[in-house]
Amino acid sequence: MSAITLRELTKVYPNGVRALDALDLEIADGEFFALLGPSGCGKTTLLRTIAGLELASGGSVRIGDRAVTNLPPGQRDVAMVFQDYALFPHMTVRDNIAYPLRIKKVGRAARQDKAASTADELGLSALLDRRPGQLSGGQQQRVALARAMACHPQVFLLDEPLSNLDARLRLEARTFLKRLQRELGVTTVFVTHDQAEALALADRIAVMEGGRIRQVGTPTEVFRRPANTFVAGFIGSTPMNLVPARAHGDELAVAGVRLPVPEEARGRLADAEDVVYGVRPEYLDYSPEPAPGALTGRVVVVENLGSFSLVSLDLPGDDDTTSVQVVVPEGREPQPGDTGWVVPRPGRSLIYRDGELVTGAAAPPVPAPRTGVGADA
Numbered sequence: 123m124s125a126i127t128l129r130e131l132t133k134v135y136p137n138g139v140r141a142l143d144a145l146d147l148e149i150a151d152g153e154f155f156a157l158l159g160p161s162g163c164g165k166t167t168l169l170r171t172i173a174g175l176e177l178a179s180g181g182s183v184r185i186g187d188r189a190v191t192n193l194p195p196g197q198r199d200v201a202m203v204f205q206d207y208a209l210f211p212h213m214t215v216r217d218n219i220a221y222p223l224r225i226k227k228v229g230r231a232a233r234q235d236k237a238a239s240t241a242d243e244l245g246l247s248a249l250l251d252r253r254p255g256q257l258s259g260g261q262q263q264r265v266a267l268a269r270a271m272a273c274h275p276q277v278f279l280l281d282e283p284l285s286n287l288d289a290r291l292r293l294e295a296r297t298f299l300k301r302l303q304r305e306l307g308v309t310t311v312f313v314t315h316d317q318a319e320a321l322a323l324a325d326r327i328a329v330m331e332g333g334r335i336r337q338v339g340t341p342t343e344v345f346r347r348p349a350n351t352f353v354a355g356f357i358g359s360t361p362m363n364l365v366p367a368r369a370h371g372d373e374l375a376v377a378g379v380r381l382p383v384p385e386e387a388r389g390r391l392a393d394a395e396d397v398v399y400g401v402r403p404e405y406l407d408y409s410p411e412p413a414p415g416a417l418t419g420r421v422v423v424v425e426n427l428g429s430f431s432l433v434s435l436d437l438p439g440d441d442d443t444t445s446v447q448v449v450v451p452e453g454r455e456p457q458p459g460d461t462g463w464v465v466p467r468p469g470r471s472l473i474y475r476d477g478e479l480v481t482g483a484a485a486p487p488v489p490a491p492r493t494g495v496g497a498d499a
């Protein structure tokens with residue numbers, strides 16, 4: 123078993139920065155888990171504290187059935203791949219991959235064998251005698267992965283593993299990494315500031331802000347039902363539309379229009395209460411004509427994104443800067459200056475009060491976390 127359990131994990135650096143603030147988190151055995159958040163939110167610190175490269179200021183870390191909070195990195199049975207790969211430039215690929223085995227005092231013949239077979243798994247056999255300087259970025263990344271795999275650790279910790287690759291290579295490496303993790307079934311925690319990467323790769327995601335976890339969930343959960351407006355704005359290739367609204371019984375006044383209160387918030391709003399109405403651009407349908415239950419406004423920007431466009435409309439209201447974005451399929455784009463209508467899809471609108479999701483008994487059931495081994499992709 124190599125689940126990871128963090129309890130009230132806190133890291134305060136000597137300069138007083140509280141990089142981790144009493145985090146509680148459970149990562150399942152075999153899970154491919156993403157730590158996602160903006161720069162400086164504590165992702166690297168969390169990874170390094172799990173690895174033992176930083177000592178916790180408070181709280182505990184368990185890996186499998188072992189309390190490892192005070193163990194040195196070498197005794198935690200984890201392997202970390204650093205953002206810059208940290209390969210030894212003077213060593214060949216073979217010696218780089220074999221290096222952790224050398225530290226573990228594995229005999230020369232056995233470690234060369236292991237290096238060769240691991241290199242083979244990652245398609246690096248032809249490169250064994252090269253040095254890192256003679257490799258592409260993608261190849262260097264595979265060598266770093268091979269070096270981490272050679273020891274058969276219980277846990278992989280990957281810090282922004284794809285961030286040094288160019289866009290096209292990053293997509294390839296992403297698919298490769300997902301397949302590799304499925305095949306190995308090793309508990310893997312990877313750090314990224316790229317929400318698309320986290321959604322694409324992870325079984326579950328922890329979204330972090332300022333040393334705290336703001337939501338933990340599957341990619342579907344964090345996309346469909348962000349627990350707060352921070353996650354709503356961070357997840358998704360375009361942020362969720364967040365529009366001021368006022369409750370009136372079972373209706374909401376939103377930008378001069380009456381819309382029904384979304385089912386799960388029904389009966390939970392005080393009369394005349396000011397809230398925020400949230401709906402993703404992907405869950406709005408654009409119409410060039412008036413439609414029932416539609417918000418209306420003036421088209422200000424049309425951005426061509428290939429097979430669809432992102433259309434921004436200014437809504438009427440006290441605050442004339444309120445706008446919504448809507449995804450419109452190709453061929454149906456309006457022109458700037460047009461008046462347009464957007465209809466929220468049923469069941470896809472959310473209500474936030476003081477930045478937190480208003481939810482209740484009608485909330486959809488939470489899907490169980492998928493685990494890495496044998497789970498569908």
Ligand code: ADP
Nearest residue numbers: 135137139141160161162163164165166167168
């Ligand atoms: P991320 O990886 O999410 O960008 P980090 O974990 O690197 O964030 O940093 C979290 C916070 O801790 C930041 O405010 C950063 O400046 C601070 N920090 C990171 N490393 C150190 C350190 N060695 N000493 C002091 N402060 C640090």
Ligand code: MG
Nearest residue numbers: 165166167313
């Ligand atoms: Mg970092």
